[in-house]
Structure formats: C-alpha cells, structure tokens
Amino acid sequence: MKQLRTFKDLTLTEIDYLLQKAEDPFMNQRSEKTVANLFFEPSTRTKYSFEMAEAQMGVNRLDFSAEASSLSKGESLYDTLRTFEAIGTDLLVIRHPKSRFYEELEGLNIPIINAGDGAGDHPTQSLLDLLTMKQEFGCLRGLHVVIAGDILHSRVANTNAWILKQFGARVSYTGPVEWMPSHVRTSEILTMDEAVSQADVMMMLRIQTERHGGTEQWTKESYHEQYGLTESREKEMDSRAIIMHPAPVNRGVELADKLVECPRSRIFKQMQNGVKVRKAVLSYLLETKGARNYEAIV
C-alpha cells in the first residue's frame, strides 16, 4: 500500500508526477464555493445556524477551531485570515471578542460576514429580528418596539434601534439606568410597566454577565421583579404584541421561565429566521447578483 510518511516513500519520478498533477487544470476546476466559519467566542445559535445555512446551500464548510490552530504559536488574526484567503476560501464568517476587529483586515480581498464583534455589531442578528417583525406585522412603519435590559452591552440594541427608526418604527427603552447608553433621551425611557402596556414588540436582551465587572447590585430575583418581563406583566401586553429575545435566555431573570415558549414568544421563530437570513446574506455576498435589478419597496 502506498504511504507518504517521509520523502523516502517517493521516487523522483513520483515527485515529478505529483508536481505536474498539482498543476492539472482538471484537478483545479471548482464548481462549489467554500465558506470558513471562524468563531473566536462561544456561540450556539449563530454558529450552527450559519453551518445549517451553508449545509442547505450545498457550499463546502471549513470550521476553524482557535485552540487547534497556529494562534497558539502567536499568529495574528490578519495572518490567520490571510491564510484562509490564500487556500481559496470564498467567504469568511467571523465572530471575535474584539470590537471592530475587521478594521485591521483591510488588506484582505475576501468577503467577510461579521457574526458578532465584542460589544460592537451583529448584523445578521439584526436582519433576523427585522424579518421576525415583518412576518408578524407586515410593515415596520408605526410599530412601537421597546428594547429592554442590558442595552449598554448589547451588540444588537443600538443597530436595531437605528435601523428600526430608518424604517419608520418608534423605539423606546426600559431597564436599569446604568445600562442606558448616553445617546438615549429621557423621553425614550419607559418603566417596565409602561413598556408592556404600550409595546407592539418587547425586545428583551440577555444580561451579559460575562461582559460586566461583577459589580451588579441585584439578585436574580430582585432584577426580575424590577426590570424583568414577569408572568403578570405579560398579561398587560396588547393581544397582538410579541416577545423577542436573541437567546440564550437567563430564565427567570430578564424573562420569566414560562414565557420562553408562551404563545406570544417568537424566540424560536427568531432562530428559524436566522437560517433564512443567513442563507440570503451568504448567497448575496457569494454571488453579488440579483440585488441591482431589484425594485425595493421600503
């Protein structure tokens, strides 16, 4: 049986044959695209919904694992990604703990989808949130969306607020005053009780304890009581109003355990939509066709 343990396993003729075979145009024609998923932070929903989207699209996947890579030999993010470009990857999906990690990647010549950068952005999450609201209400104009909780550390809160306003929705906020970003005006802040009675969408956020300094002054119970969406508060919501949450949920903290799968929860619908929007984005960035001739109805 043929082996390749050392170069001694090959004759000069075989070496020459392999070098010619390596340049064979037939060997190097490709029909399928290849996407590399590089997650430098833990993720379940985003990671596996990208993988599912890619699987359903029939593109090849390379799943990068930071621990098993040359990062442990001190290789930079740029050099790591440049490697993926060099080996012929068509697109990079990247989650990274560093905000705006993509700014040091200007030299790359390959499409990147940001799957979450520190406390920065998470654009495909925003897209799936928009899709979920459009499915529910048809149109975003005039919708009242209340963003609730750990707004300061949320990758999507600010993006969602900005884009919702662009589409004509009204955005309010509720939660601890310490977690209100400086750009939020007092007139936009509601108490949780005001929020549930007025909102079409209660957009709950996960309390990101891993991004805090451990200086919280609440117990889980007292937070839930004061700022959480409790079972009794849910009863005050409008009959058509929905609950959203990017998950994972701290059950019993920002959201009552029983509300996670209640009739007005769209939490698992959001995950399902995550696969859909990621297929749309992957397809758009891999092909870059179709969008130009498209008549937008905004």
Add this chain to the structure above:
Amino acid sequence: MKQLRTFKDLTLTEIDYLLQKAEDPFMNQRSEKTVANLFFEPSTRTKYSFEMAEAQMGVNRLDFSAEASSLSKGESLYDTLRTFEAIGTDLLVIRHPKSRFYEELEGLNIPIINAGDGAGDHPTQSLLDLLTMKQEFGCLRGLHVVIAGDILHSRVANTNAWILKQFGARVSYTGPVEWMPSHVRTSEILTMDEAVSQADVMMMLRIQTERHGGTEQWTKESYHEQYGLTESREKEMDSRAIIMHPAPVNRGVELADKLVECPRSRIFKQMQNGVKVRKAVLSYLLETKGARNYEAIV
C-alpha cells in the same frame, strides 16, 4: 467587494432585498436531511462511526462542540437542543454524562438517538453487539454469552443481558463480586476459568476507572491474573467461540494485549458493524418507513 461588517454596509434597499430573499421558497426548499451530533463526553468509536454513517448516507452533519457553545454562558441542555430543532435539524445524536438525560427533553419535537447516557443505556452499541453475534452464529437462540468484568458501570451489560434472553440466549456473568448488580443470581455467576470453557461468546467489558471512586484493590497485573482473559485462558475456549469488547480496551488488564487482534477477536468487526447499525437506525428514524410491512423472523 461586498462586505457585511456592520449594518452601515447595507442600504435600506439591500436590507429589504435580503428580507425578501430570506422568504424565497426556492431558497428554502430542501432535499437533504441534517443530523446534529452532540457529544458531551469523550468518544472515538461512537462519535466517528455516527459521522461515518451520516457521511455514507449523504446527510448533512452539524458537529456540536460543548466548549465552543453557549453552554459556557449557562444555557441548559433543553435550550441548546431546542435551538437545534428551531434551526431545522432533522435528528439529534446525543451522548451525555447524565443518566436518563432525555427525560428533561419531553418538550422537543425531534427524534433523538441516545449515544450513551452516563451509566445508563447505549442502544446502538447493543445493536452492533447483536449484529456481530448473528453474523457469527446465525441465530441467538441457545447461545451461551458470558458478560465479564465491570458489569455495574457498563451501559450495555444489562441491556445486552435482557435482550439476549428475549432472543433465547443464555447469559452468565463473571468478574469481581463487587461489580455484580443486585439482580444477578448466584447461579448465573461463573469463575473466569468456568466461563472460558463454557462460553460461545466472551463479552468483555472495559474497566471504567473514570466512573470508579479510585478504591480498587487490584493492580493491573493481579486483576488480569484473577479476572482477565489471559492468553492461557483463551486456549481453553471452544473452537468456534468468539471474544467481544466494546473498546477502548485496557490492554493487559481485562484482556491480554495479544488477544485484541487474535483470530477469535471480533473487536474490530464490532466497530465495522457499528457503522452498519447506525445507518440502519438513522435511516429508520429519519424516514419511518419500511418497518411496518416487514415480516419479522424472531
């Protein structure tokens, strides 16, 4: 080159285009099934034989890695698996250290294959054991199977004993008395010397030191001498008798090093059969057709 780093990379028209594309029926038609493999405990044989089975069947795979997931953010097993259901997974293969982990998963609406639950069950291992014996002897009725060693901590010993009796086989036990489950009757217990002279199948078990308290009173050598299948004991076995072991083998402890690949060992045949039975089970659970019209010959 098109990028998606922040929402600023998209115009409102593009966002609207992507949201419509996400709902495109053509984008969401699927022909292939997707299976997620979630191994919360180390595994080589079971994990990769499931992966091989799935690869040979042409189903898409999502390989879950606990370390890189939102489990590190405190997400529960239920919420993790509910996520896989939401993103469109068709079947879950799960190994978990907690016995009967599946009892907390009643709310899920997706087929699950238990690939080992703590000291509980491991049904596809039992199936491959049965297949190995049927290949060898044609029929299980009348066969004498001796289960040897760490019976108390074995996921498969009790299941195999129960199902073998259902199919008309005789089951005996041998090993340290501390590792005999309470339901084993004295008449069913043999010494190792009795066992080798009577058995059609010596079903060896791995000593699962990782599930013990470290209170063993044997050295490897003294265990091997008293309870192991030694080279000299193997010579006392019937000419047609076979040796089985679920592996990994503690070579020189429960089984002599040289017997692992001896002519009567079926250890690697068992692994080969593992791929076959897993394909059969995956196919059965993914399609649920064929079995109903089948004439059983039990």
Add this chain to the structure above:
Amino acid sequence: MKQLRTFKDLTLTEIDYLLQKAEDPFMNQRSEKTVANLFFEPSTRTKYSFEMAEAQMGVNRLDFSAEASSLSKGESLYDTLRTFEAIGTDLLVIRHPKSRFYEELEGLNIPIINAGDGAGDHPTQSLLDLLTMKQEFGCLRGLHVVIAGDILHSRVANTNAWILKQFGARVSYTGPVEWMPSHVRTSEILTMDEAVSQADVMMMLRIQTERHGGTEQWTKESYHEQYGLTESREKEMDSRAIIMHPAPVNRGVELADKLVECPRSRIFKQMQNGVKVRKAVLSYLLETKGARNYEAIV
C-alpha cells in the same frame, strides 16, 4: 415520533428489522471516499489546506479532535487509528508531536499521509515548496537555494536540502551556528549578507521557540539584525530572487514585517500551492493509478 433512547423504544420485530437492514447491500454500497484528518498538534495552514483539498475533491471528511476522543481514556494511537480503519476510512492524514510516530503503526492496512511528525518530516510541505520553485524558475537544476535560520528544529529543512540536491540545485545555509545540523559542511555556510547577494531563493524558517529550551541569547531585535531578512538586506537580492517561508512568520524576527507581502515574497503562493499538492497526493494515494504510465521528465 420514533425515538431511540433505550432498547425499550424498540420491539423485537423492530430490532430484527434493523439488524437485517444493517446488512442490506444497498445500504452499504459506497461511491465516495472518506478521509480522516487527525491533528494532535496545532495547525492552521496544513490542517485547513488538507480540508480544503478534500472539500474540493468531494471526499467525505472526518475531523478528529484529540480532546473529545477516547484518548482521554488512555487509548493508544494505534488503537485510535485502527478504529478509523475499522469504520471504513480510506486514508488517514496525521500530524503528531512524536517523531516517526508512524513506526508503531505497522499493523494498519490503510494509507497514511504524514502531515508533520515532531521535528521529523513534513513531506507535503516539501512538495509545495518544490512546486513554488518550479512555477518560478521552471527547473530546479542550477538553482541556488539558501535555507536560513532555525535549521536544527525544522521538519522541512533537511528534506528540502536533500531533495533539492537530487534535482540538481545548490543548497547553502545561513543562521546561528548552534542551529546548524552536524551534517552541514563549513563550505555550505554563508553569512546573511553573503546569502542575500547570492541566493535565487531565500528559504526562511520559522524560529520554533516552542521546541527550544528557552536558552536563546538574542532579543527579537538583535536576532533580526544579525540573522534576519531585513528590509535593507532584501534590497541586495537579485532582481528575480524570491523569498519563501512555511509560515506562521514571526514578523520582525526572521523576516521584516513589510517583506511578508512584498513583491518577491511567495509566502501566500506557497499556501495556495499547498492545496494543489495535497489534492495531488490524496488523489494519488486514494486511487494509485496514472503514475505508472507517466513519462517522467526529471
């Protein structure tokens, strides 16, 4: 919904059905090959270029992760690989920290590609280096290649030197005298300044600090000044001369930061060639056809 949590989920009829289905020839026919990638040491380039090669060839991949395997239960390398053979893998790609790891694998009956063994060999790296030089110069005969730096710890330096001489190239060395292997003759050693003015190829090596005892007597800056390819030294190179490096590069140590992507750098071209030669080798070992009738022009 059908589940397989314990054997109690199956009737005897179903068990019998599954055992027959497992032997169904239709279920067990296979058209595609399956390759297992087993990396016991960190790797980015080699690991993902093998994965890319396999993806482009349309072969199934099993990606082994040491942490999640039965290695943690004490299973040997031989038994682990024998498992992959038993489940039907067609070829193993292995990187392992132990030099000549393959010597303990004589019992296996499956092709192995060595993807790096300790301080031993790395034959596909040598092939991609040769391909890169052939693309550049057409022929290796008469070429002057200078191998620079941490020669003693390099897997490819000695192989490359040996094979380059076989193909008629001249090989010289430059770097700290402590890192010169005993077989290097004084006449083959150049200073870095001599090297840059004479070489057609500056084959830089990575300083493998993880394989040293931490007894180096240089700072990064003093190493760069004395032994590194600095920006000013690059200016002394021949107009057609090229720079190679297996990467990851210690930027600013063996090679000036700005030279990594300079016009005469072939570092990312080498990575691209890595996919090509790995496809050629995989294809050659999986099929073992074509080479025999091939007219070599060495």
